[in-house]
């Protein structure tokens with residue numbers, strides 16, 4: 001993948017210095033997580049020795065390990081030979097993450113766009129970047145900003161825009177119990193932040209649904 005038209009960069013695994021890091025995979029001890037899950041359920045008065053719950057601690061441990069396991073990927077970019085200078089936007093990228101306060105899921109969609117500079121990015125990578133930062137205990141604001149900052153730093157486009165719309169189960173199923181509430185966050189960088197027309201064009205194309 002070293003032809004000039006197809007630049008594959010290093011696999012992505014970590015973002016040094018970022019808050020909300022993914023769990024370190026050399027530290028994941030699924031057996032210990034399973035034991036802890038059994039104790040956790042017992043402490044809540046749930047009979048884990050019942051036949052139907054026998055495998056539940058194991059399932060819980062594996063479920064959280066999976067939620068916190070981003071898939072590595074290459075950031076494939078191509079030269080912008082045609083000088084394409086309008087927005088590139090992928091709408092409705094699925095987001096599933098876990099809120100760092102309650103360890104309950106939040107899910108929704110992300111709209112990720114950029115105004116190209118000298119290179120364009122493989123479109124699927126915009127979805128992979130979202131998954132990468134979603135696979136860790138998160139808050140929605142940080143997730144939104146991390147995706148935007150990472151794209152800016154790695155692709156050097158003229159501008160970046162990210163909108164995330166999500167439903168937080170810690171708000172809909174428990175606590176305040178506000179089913180139907182949706183949280184919308186955005187992060188704009190470069191021209192999309194500074195130029196009013198580019199900014200409105202981005203929001204017109206991203207058109208958050210207010211799901």
Ligand SMILES: Nc1nc2c(ncn2[C@@H]2O[C@H](COP(=O)(O)OP(=O)(O)OP(=O)(O)O)[C@@H](O)[C@H]2O)c(=O)[nH]1
Pocket residue numbers: 099100101138139140141168170171174175176
């Ligand atoms: N800003 C932000 N807050 C979040 C996110 N996910 C969950 N929260 C909030 O984190 C807060 C934690 O507040 P606490 O008062 O410590 O926790 P709590 O007593 O369980 O609060 P309630 O949810 O109001 O019952 C709550 O207001 C959640 O709604 C997020 O992505 N961003």
Ligand SMILES: [Zn+2]
Pocket residue numbers: 099100101102103104168170171
């Ligand atoms: Zn929460």
